[in-house]
Amino acid sequence: MTAEIIDGKATAAELRQKVADVGAEFRQKTGRAPGLAVVLVGEHPPSAAYVRSKVKATLEAGLQSFEHKIPAETTTEELLALVDRLNADPAVDGILVQLPLPKHVDEQAVLTRVDPDKDVDGFHPVNVGRLSIGLEALVPCTPLGCLKLLQKYVGDLSGLEAVVIGRSNIVGKPMAQLLLEANCTVTIAHSRTRDLPEVVRRADIVVAAVGRPELVRGSWIKAGASVIDVGQERVEQPDGTRKLLGDVAYAEAAEVAGSITPVPGGVGPMTIACLLRNTAVAAHRREGLPDPEGL
Numbered sequence: 001m002t003a004e005i006i007d008g009k010a011t012a013a014e015l016r017q018k019v020a021d022v023g024a025e026f027r028q029k030t031g032r033a034p035g036l037a038v039v040l041v042g043e044h045p046p047s048a049a050y051v052r053s054k055v056k057a058t059l060e061a062g063l064q065s066f067e068h069k070i071p072a073e074t075t076t077e078e079l080l081a082l083v084d085r086l087n088a089d090p091a092v093d094g095i096l097v098q099l100p101l102p103k104h105v106d107e108q109a110v111l112t113r114v115d116p117d118k119d120v121d122g123f124h125p126v127n128v129g130r131l132s133i134g135l136e137a138l139v140p141c142t143p144l145g146c147l148k149l150l151q152k153y154v155g156d157l158s159g160l161e162a163v164v165i166g167r168s169n170i171v172g173k174p175m176a177q178l179l180l181e182a183n184c185t186v187t188i189a190h191s192r193t194r195d196l197p198e199v200v201r202r203a204d205i206v207v208a209a210v211g212r213p214e215l216v217r218g219s220w221i222k223a224g225a226s227v228i229d230v231g232q233e234r235v236e237q238p239d240g241t242r243k244l245l246g247d248v249a250y251a252e253a254a255e256v257a258g259s260i261t262p263v264p265g266g267v268g269p270m271t272i273a274c275l276l277r278n279t280a281v282a283a284h285r286r287e288g289l290p291d292p293e294g295l
């Protein structure tokens with residue numbers, strides 16, 4: 001058996017097109033396009049590359065982009081002052097502070113300063129709490145993208161066994177909340193889990209988000225399961241080239257899984273599309289308009 005490939009790139013392109021349509025309609029109603037502010041502190045090359053692709057996607061969807069590149073030496077106080085200005089700016093519907101922040105910056109203070117209504121990353125404690133009690137919230141982009149892929153490729157998730165590997169605030173925990181909301185039976189596994197292979201073997205849905213290249217082996221996967229791979233690490237190959245690897249040994253897993261995301265071209269593109277989606281949704285809520293349909 002060979003797994004169906006879950007095409008994150010194509011699904012993300014569809015979502016981005018919907019955001020573009022919804023954004024154009026929003027502009028007709030309000031006289032402005034939804035706006036996303038991205039804050040990049042310092043020059044960490046991978047972060048700079050991610051920010052470039054976010055800005056490009058924002059502009060391609062016809063949204064307004066506000067880019068703030070500030071020096072690595074910026075203090076917590078200065079960063080809080082920038083967030084305050086973005087919170088007060090009526091043209092800004094979404095604020096994303098690119099992580100990781102430099103070590104001297106109080107990351108939690110910065111994330112908690114973002115207006116929860118503009119928190120398109122869904123990292124503010126108010127949005128975390130709202131998600132956990134089933135209220136309308138802005139939901140973190142990576143787990144939201146994973147859920148959308150599962151809904152498209154699996155359909156109704158009700159009653160399925162889901163195992164999330166990884167317990168980060170950015171992916172693992174919100175992913176578990178979303179799967180629970182979708183009526184899955186959810187297990188969160190992590191580095192201290194005893195007999196991880198045996199835990200994963202009972203899963204109909206596996207979400208791997210640990211950041212350990214090819215940790216999850218094909219022999220861990222139940223036949224027909226759906227596998228979502230959030231990992232992406234650049235790993236040097238024997239021939240000296242660098243390859244992007246996920247948390248799942250793809251070739252092995254694809255022989256047993258029912259469906260699986262590739263790396264690249266799986267979860268990554270959905271993260272960016274969901275960022276645009278969250279910006280459009282935040283813009284509608286801020287203007288008192290009903291949530292756009294089909295996003």
Ligand SMILES: Nc1nc(=O)c2c([nH]1)NC[C@@H]1CN(c3ccc(C(=O)N[C@@H](CCC(=O)O)C(=O)O)cc3)C=[N+]21
Nearest residue numbers: 050096097098099100121264265266267268269271272
């Ligand atoms: N406040 C904040 N919000 C984030 O959402 C956030 C962040 N900080 N910091 C860094 C991580 C990482 N991240 C990715 C987004 C897209 C791809 C992506 O599109 N990846 C491509 C491959 C890209 C490549 O080749 O390197 C793919 O999977 O096909 C990857 C990683 C968002 N992040």
Ligand SMILES: [Mg+2]
Nearest residue numbers: 166167168210
């Ligand atoms: Mg973890």
